[in-house]
Amino acid sequence: MKKPNIIWLNVAIFLITFLVAAVAVPYRALTHGFDNTEITFALFCFIYCGMSITAGYHRLWSHKTYQAHWSLRFIFALGGAFALQNSIQHWSSDHRIHHKHVDNNDIDPYSAKMGFWYSHIGWMCREYQAHRYHDYKNVRDLQKDAIVVWQHKHYLWLALLMNIGIPVLFGLWHGNLINSLLLVGFFRLVMSHHTTFFINSLAHMWGKQTYTDKNTARDNGYLAYLTFGEGYHNFHHIFENDYRNGIRWWHFDPTKWLIKSCQWLGLTKNLRVSPEDKVEKMRIEMTLKKAKAKLVSQPNAEQTLIYLQQEYELLINKINAYYIIRKKVLHEKHDHLLAEVENSDLMVQYKELKCRLIEQRRSWQLLTEKLG
Numbered sequence: 424m425k426k427p428n429i430i431w432l433n434v435a436i437f438l439i440t441f442l443v444a445a446v447a448v449p450y451r452a453l454t455h456g457f458d459n460t461e462i463t464f465a466l467f468c469f470i471y472c473g474m475s476i477t478a479g480y481h482r483l484w485s486h487k488t489y490q491a492h493w494s495l496r497f498i499f500a501l502g503g504a505f506a507l508q509n510s511i512q513h514w515s516s517d518h519r520i521h522h523k524h525v526d527n528n529d530i531d532p533y534s535a536k537m538g539f540w541y542s543h544i545g546w547m548c549r550e551y552q553a554h555r556y557h558d559y560k561n562v563r564d565l566q567k568d569a570i571v572v573w574q575h576k577h578y579l580w581l582a583l584l585m586n587i588g589i590p591v592l593f594g595l596w597h598g599n600l601i602n603s604l605l606l607v608g609f610f611r612l613v614m615s616h617h618t619t620f621f622i623n624s625l626a627h628m629w630g631k632q633t634y635t636d637k638n639t640a641r642d643n644g645y646l647a648y649l650t651f652g653e654g655y656h657n658f659h660h661i662f663e664n665d666y667r668n669g670i671r672w673w674h675f676d677p678t679k680w681l682i683k684s685c686q687w688l689g690l691t692k693n694l695r696v697s698p699e700d701k702v703e704k705m706r707i708e709m710t711l712k713k714a715k716a717k718l719v720s721q722p723n724a725e726q727t728l729i730y731l732q733q734e735y736e737l738l739i740n741k742i743n744a745y746y747i748i749r750k751k752v753l754h755e756k757h758d759h760l761l762a763e764v765e766n767s768d769l770m771v772q773y774k775e776l777k778c779r780l781i782e783q784r785r786s787w788q789l790l791t792e793k794l795g
């Protein structure tokens with residue numbers, strides 16, 4: 424079958440920016456050097472671009488995991504144009520299709536099953552999506568956002584203004600235009616491009632399938648460092664309405680911290696989180712599936728299999744019982760005085776169920792760890 428036509432503009436942008444970043448920037452660093460102000464500003468711009476994509480394009484607009492004040496949306500819209508990843512409307516449309524038809528080579532725009540190169544950058548180099556390039560049916564909700572509409576309409580000028588204007592202004596102000604164009608212009612853009620592209624490529628190939636193995640998405644703590652917290656991609660593909668990707672407090676997810684901090688400043692609200700019990704049950708189910716798959720290949724494992732299933736059911740029952748009573752306690756705390764609730768029978772029951780659940784979790788962990 425004939426391959427779709429090459430999109431020369433995209434290829435030229437990727438190639439030229441990459442060559443300048445890989446050859447001219449190191450050469451300039453060796454022969455001329457970059458000072459701390461230039462490096463700090465380039466780093467700031469890199470973070471601004473990355474977070475505009477992760478917090479803005481991805482978690483705000485594509486998935487609507489929270490609501491944001493217009494000023495923040497405006498900042499993200501400019502940052503997205505600076506990151507040169509097409510308009511919010513286009514990006515979100517692609518991304519919603521990616522979630523809905525993940526790994527379907529015919530529909531998923533950056534299906535990881537097409538391989539690393541395709542899902543990383545190849546999908547943007549040929550007219551694979553030409554048939555639906557202007558089809559924005561799945562983002563009609565976003566067309567009510569004046570900032571999204573404005574950014575889409577003026578995308579080209581905004582992208583040029585941000586990508587040329589900022590490095591030029593900074594260079595003139597700081598007194599070294601070439602250094603600024605190389606570092607803030609080219610190097611920042613290439614770093615920003617490829618770290619975001621890793622979410623479509625590496626985050627679907629390298630890491631653990633903690634919650635599901637029905638798609639290729641992976642959880643990867645290392646990748647989270649390169650992608651502003653988007654490395655917990657297996658979780659994200661299951662719980663896409665959650666404003667977090669790394670759900671534990673120690674999970675490196677600066678995008679989550681930014682959204683949360685903005686809530687304290689009154690810039691974001693209605694942050695959505697997935698029900699804890701649902702998350703825990705999905706994880707346990709996956710552990711059970713993996714343990715079973717290991718056991719069936721071993722001889723005389725029938726007894727262990729039965730025991731594993733029993734322990735699983737006990738754990739699920741205890742989770743259900745605990746979360747029901749926890750909900751009641753929270754209601755009571757809302758309606759009554761704290762001291763009254765603390766001394767109630769309900770509280771005694773609650774503490775007991777909590778202890779039992781902790782014990783059961785521990786024994787489940789030991790058992791599944793032993794099974795490898």
Ligand SMILES: [Zn+2]
Pocket residue numbers: 481485486518522659663
């Ligand atoms: Zn997503």
Ligand SMILES: [Zn+2]
Pocket residue numbers: 521622623627640656660
């Ligand atoms: Zn994905």
